[in-house]
Amino acid sequence: MWRRAVFVSIVITSLVMPISIAGADLPPGGTFTDDDGNPHEGMIEAIVAVGVTNGCDVGLYCPGRSVTRGQMASFLARAFDLPVSATDYFTDDETNAHQANINALAAAGVTLGCDTGRYCPDDQVPRAQMATFLARAIGLAPSDVDAFTDDDGSVHEAYIDALAVAGITAGCGAGTYCPTAQIPRDQMASLVGRALGLEPVDVPPPTTTTTSTTTTTVATTTTTQPRDDGQGYGCHPAYIDCVPNHPVDVDCAGGSGNGPVYVQGPIRLVNVSNDPYGLDSDNDGIGCET
Numbered sequence: 360m361w362r363r364a365v366f367v368s369i370v371i372t373s374l375v376m377p378i379s380i381a382g383a384d385l386p387p388g389g390t391f392t393d394d395d396g397n398p399h400e401g402m403i404e405a406i407v408a409v410g411v412t413n414g415c416d417v418g419l420y421c422p423g424r425s426v427t428r429g430q431m432a433s434f435l436a437r438a439f440d441l442p443v444s445a446t447d448y449f450t451d452d453e454t455n456a457h458q459a460n461i462n463a464l465a466a467a468g469v470t471l472g473c474d475t476g477r478y479c480p481d482d483q484v485p486r487a488q489m490a491t492f493l494a495r496a497i498g499l500a501p502s503d504v505d506a507f508t509d510d511d512g513s514v515h516e517a518y519i520d521a522l523a524v525a526g527i528t529a530g531c532g533a534g535t536y537c538p539t540a541q542i543p544r545d546q547m548a549s550l551v552g553r554a555l556g557l558e559p560v561d562v563p564p565p566t567t568t569t570t571s572t573t574t575t576t577v578a579t580t581t582t583t584q585p586r587d588d589g590q591g592y593g594c595h596p597a598y599i600d601c602v603p604n605h606p607v608d609v610d611c612a613g614g615s616g617n618g619p620v621y622v623q624g625p626i627r628l629v630n631v632s633n634d635p636y637g638l639d640s641d642n643d644g645i646g647c648e649t
Contacts, residue, residue: 398644401559533614
């Protein structure tokens, strides 16, 4: 218990003093090939550097894949160096690859499972549950600061507020947290990285190759049609994800904006300095989300 208490103290201190990890030794494009250009890529590399994750497959991180409760156990156990436990707490994780880390979470008091004697390792993790797991793992006390408008009455509200006060989450946009939305692996990286006090790694850009030919070509003209946003406006070029190119305004769904058009986050920006609809309230390259 003394060992974990000391570690938690270090983690909380690190929230105030961010840890910088150099990206000079990374190959062009970084460790993974499927997160190039993702706003969370720098933090993905940061948690790789400290041994929290090795990705989902060779050269892949699967940034958009939802995190399961079993995977979450491994993220947190590795991130916060939770001691191995010899106690088998749950009956439904016997063949699960994350069983040892699930038991470590239970031994540390981070989880009581999903039901009597069960952990539900294959269930996906909503943002509200993630807040409680993460806050307990780093020893944050519940907070009575009401940071968001859409989690009132949630059993996880006090821990959601604790993460907000600690600067680990800014919610999903316009004073909301989206407590029932699932956590994808790229957002998980940023949450864990912030909790550890890590700074995003500066990832070298991918190598681009050009092919030179001497064959004679016939020039043709092609017209690129805008992606269909399903609302008849096409998609605004300032965003990686499809945001309607509305002539008046677009706001985050569930937020305080008055529209007339709304989008559900997360929304990735092409350039953090170009956010014509003001969807990215904390200027981290992601709008309407964590």
